[in-house]
Amino acid sequence: MTASAVDVVEPVLFLAQQEVARLLSVADCINLMSDAMAALARGEVHQPLRQIVSAPGAKGLLGLMPAYIGGADPVYGAKTGGFFPGNSALGLDPHQGCVLLFSGETGALMAVMSASEVTGIRTAAMTGLATRLLARPDASQLALIGSGHQAHWQLQAVAAARPLTSVKVAARSLASARAFVAVQQPAYGFAMEAVGSAEAAVRDADIVVTVTNAREPILLDAWIAPGTHINAVGSSTPAYCEIEPALMGRASLFVDRRESTLAESGDYLNALRAGLVSPASLRAEIGELVIGAHPGRGGANEVTLFKSLGMALEDVATAHLLYLRAKAARVGTWLPM
Incomplete structure (x- = not known):
């Protein structure tokens, strides 16, 4: 990588569960989901069916949910997460995993976020x-x-x-x-x-x-x-x-x-x-x-x-808004890659 390329690489945002909750309320997210569903209806979203890995005898399953959202600030994203129903008895959220956000212009990794809070909201x-x-x-x-x-x-x-x-x-x-x-x-x-x-x-x-x-x-x-x-x-x-x-x-x-x-x-x-x-x-x-x-x-x-x-659209749209809000407020952990 050239020195000029290093200069323009943005640090990657890591957002924990509590930081996601601080940045986005459910009420705020309703309007965001309205915009995301409208984009889907207008054909501005590319989203394959999610892939599910459900192994025989396993206590849960693993899902991969990718999507692309176009427009003026395009992004790729994916949620990789598990669903473990027995977690409730352990005091844990049945939904575990992370949401990854990538630039739609360069493919650079932008953020890694707690999937539990994003999914719930x-x-x-x-x-x-x-x-x-x-x-x-x-x-x-x-x-x-x-x-x-x-x-x-x-x-x-x-x-x-x-x-x-x-x-x-x-x-x-x-x-x-x-x-x-x-x-x-x-x-x-x-x-x-x-x-x-x-x-x-x-x-x-x-x-x-x-x-x-x-x-x-x-x-x-x-x-x-x-x-x-x-x-x-x-x-x-x-x-x-x-x-x-x-x-x-x-x-x-x-x-x-x-x-x-x-x-x-x-x-x-x-x-x-x-x-x-x-x-x-x-x-x-x-x-x-x-x-x-x-x-x-x-x-x-x-x-x-x-x-x-x-x-996946719901996760990626939410992650994109969280990224913008975290960047503006300097919330989260920002690390070079």
Whole structure:
């Protein structure tokens, strides 16, 4: 490398979990995800399906999620991370790994970031965006199914999207739901209540979030009132499923990306095998709602469901914004390569 080339090489940013949280809130990230989904809908993003390595007998899986975002300041990026469901019992986030950011002009490594915090924030921001676009304007009662590592971000997202008046929380045990409520309630002005079952949580709800590691449906069609909006977040591979096939067949389905849903969503694939949905059942991608290519909710009594899988675009867009904010604030660890 020449001396002049050395002079222009930027140091690489390393951002830890706490620094990511300091630089970006869930509420901020909702608008970022709106812009990212619009870019996807306009064809400005190149993103292959993620690659999953699931070894026989292993306690978790490893995923590789790359993407390219064009425009005036193009970037490549990739999240390399594991999903280890048993981590919850150890007090660890099931999602582990890092997000890598590269210059779209030179290919130079720009940043390495904690994937756990990035994943939690951007996943919740997609919930917030979908709720903003699809829930009834007067929706105010949330049922939160799941109290694990991502639940607090999901609560923040829905609270940013709608003026909530009440939240009911159901978890694997009533004790877990109560513990979650005890920690979260002081941060909010609306009432939060722990309940003993998913059914008890959703009976009066007009917004539902499922964020669990369930392998069998935990949300049934019979429990859902007309006009409800559902964010199905927890199942992100074919082996996991939160939503009863009958409910998938009844609801108007919206997705982050059609291609990913058809290949990877256990909720969709279970309903497909039951003959209750088809590719034509996917009304639109969220980005198509953002750019006005699809109207979204069709009426006050329509049940809408956003199937969130997560994709590399969300990680890379988040990492790019974090890089710019960290550079401006001189936050993080900057090391020469």
